[in-house]
Amino acid sequence: MTVPLRHFLVGLTLLGGALLVGIGLVVDAVPGLGGLVHVHLLLVGWVCVTIMGAMTQFVPVWSGTTLRSRRLASAQLALVVGGLVGFAAALALGRLHWLAGFGAVMLCGFWAFVYNVGRTLATVEEFDVTERRFAVALGFFVVLTVLGVLLAADLGSALLARVGVSHAGVRGAHVTLAVFGAVLTTIYGALYQLGTMFTQTELRGIDHRFRAVEEVGHPVGVVALAAGRLVGAPTLARVGASLILVAALGFAVVLARRLSEMRVERTPMHTRYAVVALALAAWVATAAPAWLRSPTAPEHVLGGPGSAPLLLLGVVGSVILGTLYHVVPFVVWVERYSDRLGFEAVPMVDDLYDDRLAAADGALLFAGTALVVAADLLAGASGTTLGGGARGPALAGTSLVTLGVAVFATNALSVIRRHSPGTLTRVALGRFGARRGLGGDEVDESDGEAST
Structure with a gap:
């Protein structure tokens, strides 16, 4: 149980660094x-x-199988984070000749993750809708990391230049495979499972048609858009872009329909999923032209003005934070309270976090994202990065998002601190912090013995 929590804690720390750099x-x-x-x-x-931590924990749970290796799950985090910190330092210091080495370290971490989760999925006899998308996302991870190392070396x-490929073309393909291939495919796969499970609804009627369009159109569109950008073929890229946009709009409709038919009490997770549906439709509207x-065009890698913050903060950010509002308390609840159920009064999963803090971070993140989108639209209208009156909204919006993330982190960390049998240090550092696991038992990190 400490493996996903460790990934989430490290991810939140790096998010704070990203926002401060912003x-x-x-x-x-x-x-x-x-x-x-x-x-x-x-x-x-x-x-x-965060995706690595979530897949490592929940692929075995969803698939009813056992994680291939806990050692690889720990190694993947160390390799990716170590490589990333060195990579970021090299970029900031202008030591560009360091980039390829640190990029290779990240590649090793991602490939360890792909191998571990891929071998876990290989034990499943028949894939469902979520498992199929996860398998496709793993393929995208392999290719995008290779392109990333090539970009770093370049x-x-x-x-x-010596092999006759443009840096801009490889960069466009790399970003396409990363954002739309690895990340968005994973999000679609997870939300088909989570969106129905946490609303207590099922796909019906037109939902199945939209899902079929997305399942084929999205990965084909990603490959076509990436290939078109790589070789400079606008027609091929345009076909791929159209497929991605249609798939995104269809998925937004499916998610909105699940939320509208919800049969359970609304939680912060549902509110953020509603933001996802709204932001995804808005992203399509800004990216399509x-x-x-x-x-x-390099400036259109994620769409037009306003598209990048809508996609990264409104869609990806809302999915991750919304899901973590259930996942972190759930993991802690299973370890601390599940064996007491029926013998004494225990809290529900949603009782572990503070509702007021959840409402506060939701408001801050929504307002901050709206301001960042507005600043991007103003900058696009003026034809500069932060021209005209865009700098003020951009600074205010980024500050609000940073504050919202800080409030969320406070809420999530308080769940671990107040309810987890293990300390934050133990969760964050694992065997380097203590030789005992989250539940107080000795840590056994031997291959093929991870608990689901």
């Missing part, structure tokens, strides 16, 4: 290639590390 970028206080530092801390440090030695006009 504020520094607004006020021109970040040295070196600060924009790349910000993006990698956000996407690799928070999003991907920054330090102009490698790509730019992608249909010029899908290979």
Whole structure:
């Protein structure tokens, strides 16, 4: 149980670093290639590390099987985070010749994750809708990390020019496979499971048609868009972009229908999932004009003005924080209270966190995201990065998002501190903090013995 919690705690720490770098970028206080530092801390440090922790814990649970190796699950985190910290430092200090080495370390961490979860999925006889998307996402992780190392090597030695491939083309393919391939495919797969389970509803009628369109259209669209950007083929990229947009809009409708038919009491998780449906539809509206006009343009990698914050904060951020509002208390509840059920009064999972803090961080994150989107739209209208009146809203929005994340982290950490049998140090550091696990038992990290 400590494995996913350790990933989540480290991910939140790196998210805080990404947001502080974001504020520094607004006020021109970040040295070196600060924009790349910000993006990698956000996407690799928070999003991907959280996905790694969630998959490592819940793929075995959903699939009714056993995790291949707990040692690999611990090693993947150390490799990815160690490589990322070195990578970010090299970017900030301008030591570009270090990038390929640290990028290779991250690649090893991601491939350990892919191998571990892939071998776990291989024991399943027949994949369901979630498992199919997770398997596709693992494939995207393999390819995008290779492209990432090539980009890192090119920054330090102009490698790509010698093989006749443009840096911009490889970068466009890398970002496409990362954001839309690995991350968004994982999110779709998880929400098909979580969206029905936590609303106590089932897909019906038109939901199945939208799901079929998304299941084929999204991965095919990702491959086409990435390939079109890699080789500079606008028509191929435009076809891929269109498929991704149609799939996203269909998925937004499915999620909204599940929430509208919800049969349980609303929680912070449901509220954030509602934001996801709204933000995903808004992202389609802002990305479609730019992608249909010029899908290979570097400035359109995530869409048009306003698209990037809608996708990264409104969709990806809301999914992760909303899901963690159930996952973190659930993991702690299972360890602390599940064996007491029926023998004494125990709290419910949703009783472990503070409702007032959840409402506060939700309001801060929503308002902050709206301001960042507005700033991006203003910057797009003025034709500059933060021109015109965009700097003020951008700074205010990033500050509100940072404060909202701090409130969320306080709420989540208080769950672990007040209810977990283990200390925060033990959870965060594992065997380096203590030789005992979350429940107080000796840690057994031998292969193939992880508890589901």
